[in-house]
Amino acid sequence: MAIVLGPNRYGKAETRLVRVHRDGETYGLVDFNVSVALSGDLAATHQTGDNSGVLPTDTMKNTVYAFAKQHGVGEPEAFALLLARHFVKTQGQVDSAKVSVESYAWDRLGPHSFQKRGDYTRTTVVTVSREATQVVSGISGLVLLNTTASEFHGFVKDRYTTLPESTDRILATAVDAKWRHLGDAADWATSFQGALDAMTGAFVNTYSYSLQQTLLSMGTMVLTNRPELAEIRLTLPNKHHYLVDLSPFGLENDNEVFIAGDRPYGLIEGTVTRDDAAPASAEWYL
Structure with missing residues (x-):
């Protein structure tokens, strides 16, 4: 050998x-x-x-x-x-x-x-x-939060499931995103700001039934608005917010008081791509 x-x-x-x-x-x-x-x-x-x-x-x-x-x-x-x-x-x-x-x-x-x-x-x-030449732009640590317009229910349940279903929850994440350019002659500043605006706009305007759905919406909006981009990879940690039990104090908690969770957290990752885009010349997502 x-x-x-x-x-x-x-x-x-x-x-x-x-x-x-x-x-x-x-x-x-x-x-x-x-x-x-x-x-x-x-x-x-x-x-x-x-x-x-x-x-x-x-x-x-x-x-x-x-x-x-x-x-x-x-x-x-x-x-x-x-x-x-x-x-x-x-x-x-x-x-x-x-x-x-x-x-x-x-x-x-x-x-x-x-x-x-x-x-x-x-x-x-x-x-x-x-x-070949390959250019990948991106952001890390972009914290976004919706106080409503997010649900999570209808998921798989087994003997270890304790998570209650929710029809109104906080959706928060810290976005890491990388997007690959089709060429290297773009107006870099305009391209970056346009991709950032498309991502945040999609987060704001998507009524979310899962963070996966939000990820696809964000990626789709970026590629729709930015024709100079071939694909985008998104990493979205789910920054959990848990309702505080106020019943011991005789108080109701109508989705108003939360504990911001630290870890563990859900981690959603995905790539959104144009089906006709040339393949990457290197492992651009690393």
Whole structure:
């Protein structure tokens, strides 16, 4: 039986980058967390310790900072594409470069003053190979809640089922979503905001009989509104809210007082796709 080296990659993770754009009296601010991973003809370093094909991860970090100065920093997709294409073009032993960016938003308070926005993190994963380019945008930690217009009943019951059926409940989740672009020439800012607006709009306007139904509605709305997108993967934890029993105090609880549950929680995941979209060039959902 032979033992062989399988797929592998290496890189520099979580390079923190803050770029100030000094545009006259009004400054701009970009706050990124950048990770780079390279794969290709790298067997020798694993097998014998021969590092002749290894670009140091410290060099990757330095490239992030140098490119931020030389090219400026705008949309995360554009910056990630710039970096990934650079590594594939300049490193002959590299077949594929994956650049991931977390983008932290800051709201302007004045010409050079900002307040960090904490409601979600914008994400980008760009994979560039010698054959194809793939851009995946997304968000993590987008907390949404409907105080009504949600039911859950008619489910399977067995000897261990204790959950009561509900015709009026709180529906809450913290959305992680990733959507794959059909190309790489989109207006990244408009595309991102449009996908975000479609997701939140679908959550607000869907009368939900299950979180699965809401997931499909959100994904469908995104693809309907954004023709530049091929598919979207959604991860929706069910942030349970339990009615407090107020009967010991002689009080009725008409869906007004709740305990916000922490864990365990339900976890709903699904992908919504165009049936005619080209398949992904990499495992984009990882």
